[in-house]
Amino acid sequence: MLLKITLLFCSLLVQNCAKPQSKNTQNIPAQNNTIRTGAENFERWGDLLQNKRVGLVANQTSIVRHEGQKTHHLLDYMLSKNINVTTVFAPEHGFRGTADAGEMIKDGKDTKTGLPIISLYGKNKKPTPTQLQGLDVVVFDLQDVGARFYTYISSLHYIMEACAENKIPVIVFDRPNPNGHITDGPVLQPEHSSFVGMHPVPVLHGLTIGEYALMINGEGWLANRIQCDLTVINCLNYKRDMPYELPVKPSPNLPNPQAINLYASLCFFEGTNVSVGRGTSKQFQIYGSPFLTNQPFTFTPKPNEGAKDPMHNGVLCFGEDLSSTPPVSQLELKWLLKAYQNTQDQSKFFNAFFTKLAGSTELQEQIIAGWSEEKIRQSWQPALERFKKIRKVYERY
Secondary structure, X not given: OHHHHHHHHHHHHHHXXXXXXOEOOOOOOOOOOOOEOHHHOHHHHOHHHOOOEEEEEEOOOOEEEEOOOEEEEHXXXXXXXXXXXXXXXXXXXXXXXXXXXXXXXXXXXXXXXXXXXXXXXXXXXOOOHXXXXXXXXXXXXXXXXXXXXXXXXXXXXXXXXXXXXXXXXXXXXXXXXXXXXXXXXXXXXXXXXXXXXXXXXXXXXXXXXXXXXXXXXHOOXXXXXXXXXXXXXXXXXXXXXXXXXXXXOOOOOOOOXXXXXXXXXXXXXXXXXXXXXXXXXXXXXXXXXXXXXXXXXXXXXXXEOOEOOOOOOOOOEEEEEOOOOOOOOOOOOXXXXXXXXXXXXXXXXXXXXXXXXXXXXXXHHHHHOOOOHHHXXXXXXXXXXXXXXXXXXXXXX
Protein backbone atom coordinates (compact mmCIF):
# COMPACT_ATOMS: atom_id res chain seq x y z
CA MET A 1 0.00 0.00 0.00
CA LEU A 2 2.84 2.38 0.91
CA LEU A 3 4.52 1.64 -2.43
CA LYS A 4 1.30 2.54 -4.34
CA ILE A 5 0.97 5.85 -2.48
CA THR A 6 4.62 6.67 -3.17
CA LEU A 7 4.25 5.91 -6.89
CA LEU A 8 1.07 8.03 -7.10
CA PHE A 9 2.83 10.95 -5.39
CA CYS A 10 5.77 10.70 -7.80
CA SER A 11 3.44 10.59 -10.79
CA LEU A 12 1.61 13.74 -9.67
CA LEU A 13 4.90 15.49 -8.94
CA VAL A 14 6.17 14.76 -12.45
CA GLN A 15 2.98 16.06 -14.03
CA ASN A 16 3.05 19.28 -12.02
CA CYS A 17 6.69 19.97 -12.96
CA ALA A 18 6.29 19.14 -16.65
CA LYS A 19 6.40 21.28 -19.78
CA PRO A 20 3.62 23.88 -19.41
CA GLN A 21 5.24 27.09 -18.19
CA SER A 22 1.93 28.41 -16.90
CA LYS A 23 0.42 29.24 -13.56
CA ASN A 24 -1.03 26.17 -11.88
CA THR A 25 -4.38 26.87 -10.26
CA GLN A 26 -5.68 25.39 -7.01
CA ASN A 27 -9.41 24.89 -6.67
CA ILE A 28 -11.75 25.45 -3.76
CA PRO A 29 -13.92 22.32 -3.48
CA ALA A 30 -17.47 22.67 -4.75
CA GLN A 31 -20.39 22.28 -2.39
CA ASN A 32 -21.77 19.27 -4.28
CA ASN A 33 -20.85 16.91 -7.09
CA THR A 34 -22.35 19.01 -9.90
CA ILE A 35 -19.85 19.82 -12.63
CA ARG A 36 -18.87 23.46 -12.46
CA THR A 37 -17.11 25.13 -15.37
CA GLY A 38 -14.15 27.45 -14.96
CA ALA A 39 -16.49 30.41 -15.41
CA GLU A 40 -18.55 29.09 -12.49
CA ASN A 41 -15.42 28.71 -10.35
CA PHE A 42 -15.66 32.36 -9.28
CA GLU A 43 -13.72 31.70 -6.08
CA ARG A 44 -10.62 31.22 -8.23
CA TRP A 45 -10.89 34.09 -10.67
CA GLY A 46 -12.79 36.87 -8.93
CA ASP A 47 -9.78 38.34 -7.16
CA LEU A 48 -7.56 37.92 -10.23
CA LEU A 49 -9.65 40.44 -12.16
CA GLN A 50 -10.29 43.06 -9.52
CA ASN A 51 -9.08 46.54 -10.52
CA LYS A 52 -8.05 45.25 -13.96
CA ARG A 53 -9.09 46.39 -17.42
CA VAL A 54 -10.38 43.18 -18.93
CA GLY A 55 -10.77 42.00 -22.50
CA LEU A 56 -13.26 39.14 -22.88
CA VAL A 57 -13.30 36.50 -25.62
CA ALA A 58 -16.81 35.08 -25.43
CA ASN A 59 -19.98 34.08 -27.25
CA GLN A 60 -23.38 32.58 -26.51
CA THR A 61 -21.76 29.56 -24.81
CA SER A 62 -20.12 31.77 -22.19
CA ILE A 63 -22.71 31.29 -19.48
CA VAL A 64 -22.58 30.81 -15.73
CA ARG A 65 -25.11 29.21 -13.43
CA HIS A 66 -25.08 30.61 -9.91
CA GLU A 67 -27.55 31.77 -7.28
CA GLY A 68 -29.98 28.89 -7.40
CA GLN A 69 -28.86 27.79 -10.89
CA LYS A 70 -30.03 31.01 -12.51
CA THR A 71 -28.23 31.42 -15.84
CA HIS A 72 -26.29 34.54 -16.73
CA HIS A 73 -24.13 35.42 -19.69
CA LEU A 74 -20.55 35.67 -18.46
CA LEU A 75 -20.28 39.29 -19.58
CA ASP A 76 -23.34 40.28 -17.57
CA TYR A 77 -22.15 38.23 -14.60
CA MET A 78 -18.71 39.85 -14.64
CA LEU A 79 -20.19 43.32 -14.80
CA SER A 80 -22.49 42.48 -11.87
CA LYS A 81 -19.35 41.57 -9.91
CA ASN A 82 -17.81 44.96 -10.75
CA ILE A 83 -15.27 43.44 -13.13
CA ASN A 84 -14.17 46.19 -15.51
CA VAL A 85 -14.70 44.56 -18.92
CA THR A 86 -13.77 47.16 -21.54
CA THR A 87 -13.61 45.15 -24.77
CA VAL A 88 -15.32 42.04 -26.14
CA PHE A 89 -13.72 39.81 -28.78
CA ALA A 90 -16.04 37.57 -30.86
CA PRO A 91 -15.00 34.32 -32.63
CA GLU A 92 -16.54 32.57 -35.66
CA HIS A 93 -20.38 32.81 -35.55
CA GLY A 94 -20.19 36.11 -33.64
CA PHE A 95 -20.79 37.18 -30.05
CA ARG A 96 -24.38 35.97 -30.00
CA GLY A 97 -23.52 32.87 -32.08
CA THR A 98 -25.97 33.24 -34.98
CA ALA A 99 -23.67 33.74 -38.00
CA ASP A 100 -23.06 31.08 -40.65
CA ALA A 101 -19.91 28.99 -40.62
CA GLY A 102 -17.30 30.98 -42.50
CA GLU A 103 -19.44 34.12 -42.59
CA MET A 104 -17.59 37.44 -42.24
CA ILE A 105 -18.11 38.83 -38.74
CA LYS A 106 -18.00 42.61 -38.42
CA ASP A 107 -16.93 44.75 -35.49
CA GLY A 108 -19.76 46.42 -33.62
CA LYS A 109 -21.30 46.99 -30.19
CA ASP A 110 -23.09 44.68 -27.79
CA THR A 111 -26.71 45.80 -27.84
CA LYS A 112 -27.21 45.09 -24.13
CA THR A 113 -24.09 46.67 -22.61
CA GLY A 114 -22.86 49.00 -25.35
CA LEU A 115 -19.37 47.55 -25.12
CA PRO A 116 -17.30 47.44 -28.32
CA ILE A 117 -17.11 44.04 -30.02
CA ILE A 118 -14.02 43.21 -32.07
CA SER A 119 -14.37 40.35 -34.54
CA LEU A 120 -11.78 37.57 -34.52
CA TYR A 121 -13.15 36.02 -37.69
CA GLY A 122 -12.66 37.16 -41.25
CA LYS A 123 -9.56 39.20 -42.09
CA ASN A 124 -8.80 39.94 -38.43
CA LYS A 125 -8.19 36.58 -36.76
CA LYS A 126 -5.45 37.88 -34.46
CA PRO A 127 -5.96 40.98 -32.29
CA THR A 128 -3.73 43.90 -33.23
CA PRO A 129 -1.65 45.82 -30.67
CA THR A 130 -4.08 48.70 -31.05
CA GLN A 131 -7.05 46.45 -30.24
CA LEU A 132 -5.26 45.18 -27.13
CA GLN A 133 -4.05 48.58 -26.01
CA GLY A 134 -5.05 49.49 -22.47
CA LEU A 135 -5.96 45.94 -21.42
CA ASP A 136 -4.42 44.44 -18.29
CA VAL A 137 -5.66 40.90 -18.92
CA VAL A 138 -7.68 38.90 -21.47
CA VAL A 139 -10.20 36.27 -20.37
CA PHE A 140 -11.02 33.46 -22.83
CA ASP A 141 -14.25 31.49 -22.35
CA LEU A 142 -15.60 29.49 -25.29
CA GLN A 143 -17.22 26.06 -25.34
CA ASP A 144 -15.16 23.75 -27.56
CA VAL A 145 -16.30 20.35 -28.87
CA GLY A 146 -12.93 18.60 -29.02
CA ALA A 147 -12.46 18.55 -32.80
CA ARG A 148 -9.33 19.92 -34.49
CA PHE A 149 -11.24 21.80 -37.18
CA TYR A 150 -13.60 23.56 -34.74
CA THR A 151 -12.14 27.04 -35.00
CA TYR A 152 -12.46 28.18 -31.38
CA ILE A 153 -9.07 26.58 -30.64
CA SER A 154 -7.56 28.50 -33.56
CA SER A 155 -8.92 31.72 -32.05
CA LEU A 156 -7.37 30.62 -28.75
CA HIS A 157 -3.99 30.27 -30.46
CA TYR A 158 -4.11 33.77 -31.93
CA ILE A 159 -5.31 35.33 -28.67
CA MET A 160 -2.44 33.69 -26.78
CA GLU A 161 0.07 34.72 -29.43
CA ALA A 162 -1.07 38.34 -29.61
CA CYS A 163 -1.19 38.68 -25.83
CA ALA A 164 2.26 37.11 -25.45
CA GLU A 165 3.69 39.57 -27.97
CA ASN A 166 2.09 42.46 -26.10
CA LYS A 167 2.89 41.15 -22.61
CA ILE A 168 -0.75 40.75 -21.57
CA PRO A 169 -1.72 37.75 -19.38
CA VAL A 170 -4.43 35.36 -20.57
CA ILE A 171 -6.86 33.56 -18.27
CA VAL A 172 -8.75 30.61 -19.80
CA PHE A 173 -11.98 29.56 -18.13
CA ASP A 174 -12.07 25.84 -18.76
CA ARG A 175 -15.14 23.91 -19.88
CA PRO A 176 -15.72 20.14 -20.26
CA ASN A 177 -15.12 18.54 -23.64
CA PRO A 178 -18.32 16.71 -24.71
CA ASN A 179 -16.11 14.43 -26.85
CA GLY A 180 -13.36 14.19 -24.24
CA HIS A 181 -13.59 10.40 -24.10
CA ILE A 182 -12.46 10.09 -27.75
CA THR A 183 -8.93 10.52 -29.10
CA ASP A 184 -8.85 9.45 -32.72
CA GLY A 185 -8.14 10.33 -36.33
CA PRO A 186 -5.17 11.31 -38.48
CA VAL A 187 -2.66 13.72 -36.93
CA LEU A 188 -2.26 16.96 -38.88
CA GLN A 189 0.97 17.43 -40.82
CA PRO A 190 2.39 20.96 -40.30
CA GLU A 191 2.58 21.76 -44.03
CA HIS A 192 -1.23 21.52 -44.14
CA SER A 193 -1.82 23.90 -41.25
CA SER A 194 -4.75 26.34 -41.65
CA PHE A 195 -7.40 28.05 -39.54
CA VAL A 196 -9.34 24.76 -39.50
CA GLY A 197 -6.30 22.91 -38.19
CA MET A 198 -3.27 24.73 -36.82
CA HIS A 199 -1.48 22.10 -34.75
CA PRO A 200 -0.15 18.52 -35.07
CA VAL A 201 -3.04 16.90 -33.21
CA PRO A 202 -5.58 14.24 -34.26
CA VAL A 203 -9.08 15.14 -35.41
CA LEU A 204 -10.44 14.30 -31.95
CA HIS A 205 -7.82 15.36 -29.42
CA GLY A 206 -9.58 14.53 -26.13
CA LEU A 207 -8.51 17.73 -24.34
CA THR A 208 -10.54 20.45 -22.70
CA ILE A 209 -9.90 23.91 -24.11
CA GLY A 210 -7.89 24.79 -21.00
CA GLU A 211 -5.70 21.73 -21.42
CA TYR A 212 -5.34 22.61 -25.08
CA ALA A 213 -4.10 26.08 -24.13
CA LEU A 214 -1.47 24.47 -21.92
CA MET A 215 -0.38 22.29 -24.84
CA ILE A 216 -0.11 25.29 -27.19
CA ASN A 217 2.19 26.95 -24.68
CA GLY A 218 4.11 23.88 -23.60
CA GLU A 219 4.81 22.58 -27.11
CA GLY A 220 6.03 25.97 -28.33
CA TRP A 221 3.40 26.32 -31.04
CA LEU A 222 3.11 30.10 -30.83
CA ALA A 223 5.15 32.18 -33.30
CA ASN A 224 8.86 32.12 -32.49
CA ARG A 225 8.00 29.76 -29.61
CA ILE A 226 6.98 32.76 -27.53
CA GLN A 227 5.37 31.91 -24.18
CA CYS A 228 2.01 33.27 -23.08
CA ASP A 229 1.51 34.27 -19.44
CA LEU A 230 -1.27 31.74 -19.03
CA THR A 231 -3.60 30.80 -16.19
CA VAL A 232 -6.26 28.10 -16.56
CA ILE A 233 -9.23 28.11 -14.20
CA ASN A 234 -10.17 24.46 -13.79
CA CYS A 235 -13.61 22.91 -13.93
CA LEU A 236 -14.75 21.35 -10.66
CA ASN A 237 -16.07 17.79 -10.19
CA TYR A 238 -15.21 16.85 -13.76
CA LYS A 239 -13.43 13.85 -15.29
CA ARG A 240 -12.88 13.54 -19.03
CA ASP A 241 -14.83 10.27 -19.30
CA MET A 242 -17.95 11.87 -17.79
CA PRO A 243 -20.91 12.47 -20.11
CA TYR A 244 -21.51 16.18 -20.48
CA GLU A 245 -24.45 17.75 -22.28
CA LEU A 246 -23.91 21.35 -23.31
CA PRO A 247 -26.44 23.80 -21.85
CA VAL A 248 -26.53 25.79 -25.11
CA LYS A 249 -25.57 24.86 -28.65
CA PRO A 250 -21.93 25.80 -29.35
CA SER A 251 -22.69 27.01 -32.87
CA PRO A 252 -25.80 27.28 -35.07
CA ASN A 253 -25.30 23.96 -36.85
CA LEU A 254 -24.61 21.83 -33.76
CA PRO A 255 -28.11 21.88 -32.24
CA ASN A 256 -27.99 18.86 -29.92
CA PRO A 257 -25.76 16.14 -28.37
CA GLN A 258 -26.20 13.84 -31.36
CA ALA A 259 -24.84 16.44 -33.76
CA ILE A 260 -21.93 17.21 -31.42
CA ASN A 261 -21.07 13.53 -31.16
CA LEU A 262 -21.22 12.97 -34.95
CA TYR A 263 -19.63 16.31 -35.89
CA ALA A 264 -16.04 15.13 -36.30
CA SER A 265 -17.03 12.08 -38.36
CA LEU A 266 -19.39 13.95 -40.68
CA CYS A 267 -17.38 17.15 -41.04
CA PHE A 268 -15.17 15.45 -43.64
CA PHE A 269 -18.17 15.78 -45.97
CA GLU A 270 -17.57 19.55 -45.95
CA GLY A 271 -14.63 18.77 -48.24
CA THR A 272 -16.84 16.88 -50.70
CA ASN A 273 -20.01 17.42 -52.75
CA VAL A 274 -22.11 15.87 -49.94
CA SER A 275 -24.31 17.93 -47.62
CA VAL A 276 -24.19 17.39 -43.86
CA GLY A 277 -27.72 18.73 -43.40
CA ARG A 278 -27.00 22.45 -43.25
CA GLY A 279 -30.28 24.10 -44.19
CA THR A 280 -32.34 21.44 -42.38
CA SER A 281 -33.26 20.79 -38.73
CA LYS A 282 -30.87 17.82 -38.56
CA GLN A 283 -27.49 19.45 -39.14
CA PHE A 284 -24.62 16.95 -38.70
CA GLN A 285 -27.11 14.14 -38.17
CA ILE A 286 -27.82 13.41 -41.82
CA TYR A 287 -25.82 13.41 -45.03
CA GLY A 288 -26.71 13.27 -48.69
CA SER A 289 -26.32 14.70 -52.17
CA PRO A 290 -28.10 14.70 -55.53
CA PHE A 291 -25.43 12.22 -56.69
CA LEU A 292 -26.32 9.37 -54.28
CA THR A 293 -29.61 8.41 -55.91
CA ASN A 294 -29.63 4.81 -54.65
CA GLN A 295 -30.13 5.89 -51.02
CA PRO A 296 -33.60 5.64 -49.40
CA PHE A 297 -33.52 8.81 -47.23
CA THR A 298 -34.12 12.21 -48.85
CA PHE A 299 -34.03 15.86 -47.79
CA THR A 300 -33.96 19.27 -49.46
CA PRO A 301 -31.72 21.96 -47.89
CA LYS A 302 -33.29 25.40 -47.52
CA PRO A 303 -31.95 28.61 -45.93
CA ASN A 304 -32.25 28.79 -42.15
CA GLU A 305 -30.38 30.14 -39.12
CA GLY A 306 -26.69 29.45 -39.60
CA ALA A 307 -27.10 28.48 -43.27
CA LYS A 308 -28.21 31.36 -45.46
CA ASP A 309 -27.14 29.54 -48.62
CA PRO A 310 -26.65 25.85 -47.80
CA MET A 311 -24.99 23.37 -50.13
CA HIS A 312 -27.50 22.01 -52.69
CA ASN A 313 -29.96 24.75 -51.73
CA GLY A 314 -33.43 23.69 -52.94
CA VAL A 315 -32.15 20.47 -54.52
CA LEU A 316 -33.36 17.01 -53.50
CA CYS A 317 -30.58 15.05 -51.78
CA PHE A 318 -30.34 11.32 -51.23
CA GLY A 319 -28.48 9.91 -48.26
CA GLU A 320 -28.79 8.58 -44.76
CA ASP A 321 -30.47 9.69 -41.54
CA LEU A 322 -28.17 9.17 -38.52
CA SER A 323 -30.25 11.08 -35.99
CA SER A 324 -31.12 7.86 -34.12
CA THR A 325 -27.69 6.25 -34.45
CA PRO A 326 -26.15 5.18 -31.10
CA PRO A 327 -23.37 7.54 -29.94
CA VAL A 328 -20.02 6.85 -31.57
CA SER A 329 -16.85 6.26 -29.54
CA GLN A 330 -14.37 6.75 -32.36
CA LEU A 331 -13.92 8.80 -35.52
CA GLU A 332 -16.18 6.96 -37.99
CA LEU A 333 -15.21 6.67 -41.65
CA LYS A 334 -17.90 4.24 -42.79
CA TRP A 335 -20.31 6.93 -43.98
CA LEU A 336 -17.62 8.80 -45.90
CA LEU A 337 -16.44 5.60 -47.59
CA LYS A 338 -20.01 4.55 -48.40
CA ALA A 339 -20.80 7.91 -50.00
CA TYR A 340 -17.63 7.86 -52.10
CA GLN A 341 -18.31 4.32 -53.28
CA ASN A 342 -21.89 5.20 -54.27
CA THR A 343 -21.50 8.66 -55.79
CA GLN A 344 -22.22 9.01 -59.51
CA ASP A 345 -18.84 10.50 -60.48
CA GLN A 346 -16.01 9.86 -58.01
CA SER A 347 -13.75 12.36 -59.79
CA LYS A 348 -16.07 15.16 -58.60
CA PHE A 349 -16.49 13.93 -55.02
CA PHE A 350 -13.61 15.74 -53.28
CA ASN A 351 -12.76 19.44 -53.23
CA ALA A 352 -9.63 21.28 -52.04
CA PHE A 353 -11.04 21.80 -48.54
CA PHE A 354 -10.85 18.08 -47.80
CA THR A 355 -7.07 18.13 -47.34
CA LYS A 356 -7.34 20.98 -44.82
CA LEU A 357 -9.91 19.02 -42.82
CA ALA A 358 -7.92 15.78 -42.97
CA GLY A 359 -4.65 17.56 -42.18
CA SER A 360 -2.76 15.71 -44.93
CA THR A 361 -3.22 14.37 -48.45
CA GLU A 362 -3.08 10.78 -47.26
CA LEU A 363 -6.72 10.19 -46.32
CA GLN A 364 -8.04 11.25 -49.71
CA GLU A 365 -5.37 9.15 -51.44
CA GLN A 366 -6.26 6.13 -49.30
CA ILE A 367 -9.96 6.44 -50.07
CA ILE A 368 -9.34 6.79 -53.81
CA ALA A 369 -7.02 3.76 -53.68
CA GLY A 370 -9.80 1.67 -52.13
CA TRP A 371 -8.30 1.14 -48.69
CA SER A 372 -10.59 -0.44 -46.11
CA GLU A 373 -11.59 1.51 -43.01
CA GLU A 374 -9.53 -0.87 -40.88
CA LYS A 375 -6.40 -0.33 -42.97
CA ILE A 376 -6.86 3.45 -42.93
CA ARG A 377 -7.30 3.43 -39.16
CA GLN A 378 -4.15 1.35 -38.70
CA SER A 379 -2.16 3.98 -40.59
CA TRP A 380 -3.06 6.56 -37.92
CA GLN A 381 -1.88 4.56 -34.93
CA PRO A 382 1.86 5.44 -34.68
CA ALA A 383 1.21 9.20 -34.73
CA LEU A 384 -1.80 8.79 -32.41
CA GLU A 385 0.28 6.94 -29.82
CA ARG A 386 2.97 9.63 -29.92
CA PHE A 387 0.33 12.31 -29.42
CA LYS A 388 -1.23 10.51 -26.43
CA LYS A 389 2.15 10.40 -24.69
CA ILE A 390 2.66 14.12 -25.23
CA ARG A 391 -0.89 14.90 -24.11
CA LYS A 392 -0.39 13.24 -20.71
CA VAL A 393 1.71 16.21 -19.61
CA TYR A 394 -1.21 18.60 -20.02
CA GLU A 395 -4.11 16.56 -18.68
CA ARG A 396 -5.87 17.99 -15.62
CA TYR A 397 -8.91 15.74 -15.33
